[in-house]
Amino acid sequence: MKAYTIIPKPRSIQYKQGNFKCTGIPQINVSAFQQEADVFIKQIQNTFGGQAFSETTDGITLMKADNSFGDIHKAESYRLEILSGGIRLGAQTQTGAFRGLQTLRQLFLSGYQNGELSIPCGIIEDFPRFSWRGLMLDCSRYFYSVEFIKKLLDALSLQHISIFHWHLTDDQGWRLPVKQYPLLTEIGSRRNEHRLWGSVTGGFYTEEEIRDIVSYAAQRHIEVVPEVDLPGHASSILAAYPGLGCTGGPYRVEDRYGVFEDVLCAGNDGIFPLFEAIFDTLAELFPSKYVHIGGDEVRFNRWKECPRCNKRFTELGLDNYAQMQSWITVRLAQMLRDRGRITIGWDEVLENTGKFPLPENVVVMSWRAQQGGAHAVSIGRRTIMSPQNEGCYLDYRHIDTPEEIGRLGIGTIFKGYYMNPITPQMSKDEASLVMGGQANLWSEVIYAGKIAEYMIFPRICGIAEALWSDEKTKDIEDFSKRLAVHQDRLDRLELLQYRGAIQ
Secondary structure, X not given: OOOOOOOOOOOEEEEEEEEEEEEOEOOEEEOOOHHHHHHHHHHHHHHHOOOOEOOOOOOEEEEEOOOOOOOOOOOOOEEEEEEOOEEEEEEOOHHHHHHHHHHHHHHHHHHEEOOEEEEEEEEEXXXXXXXXXXXXXXXOOOOOOHHHHHHHHHHHHHOOOOEEEEEOEEXXXXXXXXXXXXXXXXXXXXXXXXXXXXEEEEOOXXXXXXXXXXXXXXXXXXXXXXXOOOOOOOHHHHHHOHHHEOXXXXXXXXXXXXXXXXXXXXXXXXXXXXXXXXXXXXXXXXXXXXXXXXXXXXXXXXXXXXXXXXXXXXXXXXXXXXXXXXXXXXXXXXXXXXXXXXXXXXXXXXXXXXXXXXXXXXXXXXXOOOHHHHHHHHOOXXXXXXXXXXXXXXXXXXXXXXXXXXXXXXXXHHHHHOOOOXXXXXXXXXXXXXXXXXXXXXXXXXXXXXXXXXXXXXXXXXXXXXXXXXXXXXXXXXXXXXXXXXXXXXXHOOOOOOOOOXX
């Protein structure tokens, strides 16, 4: 190894003469951040085996930094010194220490060969551009195992991903246990899968499994943000509780993909105890202050035809039926605020809000290009950018060829690398409301964990760099060279990857 080739690219690298060399992986001398060191050690052992650590060499010192260590005002900042006599990592926070250890993990994955470790000497100082650097995994269309999610979290931590957005419900399956509504999981979690020769597929995560994943992610300084889709994309709810729909059914957990007419009945007060129970469950299981309510692709035709919805329409004095969604969104946001949570919604929640303005603390996640996010910050709302046309949709094909798996569009590594959550038109104040961005993996055609790995990697590497590194230093040729080395690291983690054209 002649250079560090780190992804995402650090803020500052100063090379020094010589190399740090060691037989085996050096032991860690911990004066602070023991939990972060323990996770790092487990990650190294999982890759190289328990015998990889040297029995005698204490080559790594992990310590709480003072003012000499980089920008101490950044919550995720760290300073990594690699000298011939030892390695020293300093940080102000646990998260900063963990980010530094993941950079060191990258260097070990490249520098440890045949029992010998060799890394160039140098000093790395680093901190992120945005705090929200996420990946969304759709577990409704395909039910991914706990084991796969843990493997994914370990891999994501290597690139400093900070958010795991967990899409738990949709038309094709309900994955969240809600004690007061047991049929959500008894009926709503499984569907007839005609593509699998008439078999029944699906399942749900138990409370114990959810807590396990949340804890596992937290140890890797990844925040788990749950999503339940309301009031549309609700076929799995209606199959379990048909009385909550406008027509009364019959409904089914969908084995088709698309956007469906049946949504929760806006004129039925019974939907609100359901929302309360769901949010109580989320507040109990997920410590994150954020809850995503979906809110996308709601159809209004059933409301137009429903007597109860028409009664509600008249009582509220509405001008059009789409305004009933904003009325529901405001109520959902208040329920979450009562539980100390902040609402996130897809950019449709910005629409038809004249009579029921969007609460100020609602965060807008912009997926239909960047216009939704740009509009959100223009009216003082925080936003997260995840534009489908900027390389952020990982269910799209890598390149334009029928041999590649994927659907609906093309999302190249190049596009994701050059995605910029801040548009040129934003003022400084508007730009300050951009929390960051994320990639989304919808799983309509991603019917195995190995396929999910192939769709995620290495595109998430480009997006991670777009969200972490200084935007002024972007260079696709430099990134391509570093990516070639980094993909060898991902191979050592036994991840299936795309290895084709970047543009």
